[in-house]
Amino acid sequence: MLKSTFVPILSTFPTKPKKLPTKLPWLTIITNTYTQSPQPVHQNASLTTPPPFHQHHHPPTSAYIHLPFCRKRCHYCDFPIVALGSTNPTDNDPRISNYIELLQREIVSTRSDFDTIPPLETVFFGGGTPSLVSPRMVLSILDTLRVKFGVCEGAEISMEMDPGTFDGRKVKDLMGMGVNRVSLGVQAFQEELLKSCGRAHGVKEVYEAIEILGSCGVENWSVDLISSLPLQTPQMWEESLRLTIEARPKHVSVYDLQVEQGTKFGAL
Numbered sequence: 598m599l600k601s602t603f604v605p606i607l608s609t610f611p612t613k614p615k616k617l618p619t620k621l622p623w624l625t626i627i628t629n630t631y632t633q634s635p636q637p638v639h640q641n642a643s644l645t646t647p648p649p650f651h652q653h654h655h656p657p658t659s660a661y662i663h664l665p666f667c668r669k670r671c672h673y674c675d676f677p678i679v680a681l682g683s684t685n686p687t688d689n690d691p692r693i694s695n696y697i698e699l700l701q702r703e704i705v706s707t708r709s710d711f712d713t714i715p716p717l718e719t720v721f722f723g724g725g726t727p728s729l730v731s732p733r734m735v736l737s738i739l740d741t742l743r744v745k746f747g748v749c750e751g752a753e754i755s756m757e758m759d760p761g762t763f764d765g766r767k768v769k770d771l772m773g774m775g776v777n778r779v780s781l782g783v784q785a786f787q788e789e790l791l792k793s794c795g796r797a798h799g800v801k802e803v804y805e806a807i808e809i810l811g812s813c814g815v816e817n818w819s820v821d822l823i824s825s826l827p828l829q830t831p832q833m834w835e836e837s838l839r840l841t842i843e844a845r846p847k848h849v850s851v852y853d854l855q856v857e858q859g860t861k862f863g864a865l
C-alpha cells in the first residue's frame with residue numbers, strides 16, 4: 598500500500614506516497630498529504646491515487662508517519678524497513694531513537710504552501726511495525742504534530758500493529774494518547790502459510806491480539822490479509838475469510854500478493 602501500483606484489492610485505506618526515500622534507516626518520514634480533506638478511512642472507498650503534491654489546492658489534513666521497524670523481514674516484503682531481531686526494542690535503541698529524533702525534526706521543518714493550515718483530521722502510523730515502538734515515543738511524535746499542525750479533537754489516529762508485538766498495557770497507553778484505530782497484520786489464518794511467509798507470529802498470536810484489542814475496548818480495528826500466497830489453496834483462502842468475518846473487525850483489507858524482486862518470494 599505504499600505504492601500506487603500496490604493497493605489493496607479490497608480496502609479503504611488512503612493511498613500513500615509511491616516510494617519512500619531509500620536512505621533508511623536514517624531517512625525520516627513520511628508525511629504525506631492527500632489532496633483535499635480526506636474522508637476518514639472507514640468512509641473512503643476510493644482506490645484512486647491522489648494527484649502529485651504540487652497539484653494540491655487544499656492544505657493537507659492528514660499525516661502518514663512511517664515507522665520502519667520490524668522484528669524480521671517477511672518473505673514477500675520489499676518495504677523500507679529495519680529488521681530489529683526478536684528481542685523487544687527499548688527506547689534507548691539508537692536505531693529507533695535516532696530515527697524518531699530525525700522524524701520529529703522533519704515534522705518541525707516541514708513547510709506548507711498554505712497561509713493557514715487546519716489541524717490534522719487523520720494520522721496514520723504505518724510501517725514497518727509501529728507497534729514495536731514504545732508509546733512514549735509515539736506520544737513524542739504526536740506532540741510534535743500537535744505543536745506543528747494541530748490535531749483535531751476526535752481525529753482518527755490509526756496504527757498498524759502486528760500480532761505478538763503488543764499487550765493490553767501498550768494498547769491502553771496508545772489509546773490514552775489518542776490512537777483510536779488499529780490495522781492488524783494477520784495475512785493468513787494457517788500456521789503453515791504464516792511460516793512460509795516468514796511472519797514473526799503464528800495463529801495463536803493472531804487470536805491473542807484480537808482478544809487484547811477487544812478487552813481494551815478498541816472498536817475500530819481492521820485486518821490485513823494476503824491472497825494468492827504460495828501454497829494457499831482456495832479452501833485456505835475461504836477459511837481465512839470466514840475466520841476474519843467471525844472475528845468481526847470493522848474493516849478488511851485484502852492485498853493480492855505482489856512478488857517483488859529482491860524478496861525471498863522473488864527468488865522462488
Ligand SMILES: C[S@@+](CC[C@H](N)C(=O)[O-])C[C@H]1O[C@@H](n2cnc3c(N)ncnc32)[C@H](O)[C@@H]1O
Pocket residue numbers: 598667673674675676723724725726727757758759781782783784821822823852853854855856857
Ligand atoms: C505496511 S504493510 C504492514 C506491515 C505490518 N508490519 C504487517 O506485517 O502487517 C501493509 C500490508 O501490506 C501487505 N503487503 C505487504 N507487502 C505485500 C506484497 N508484496 N504483496 C501483497 N501484500 C503485501 C500486507 O498485507 C501488510 O499487512
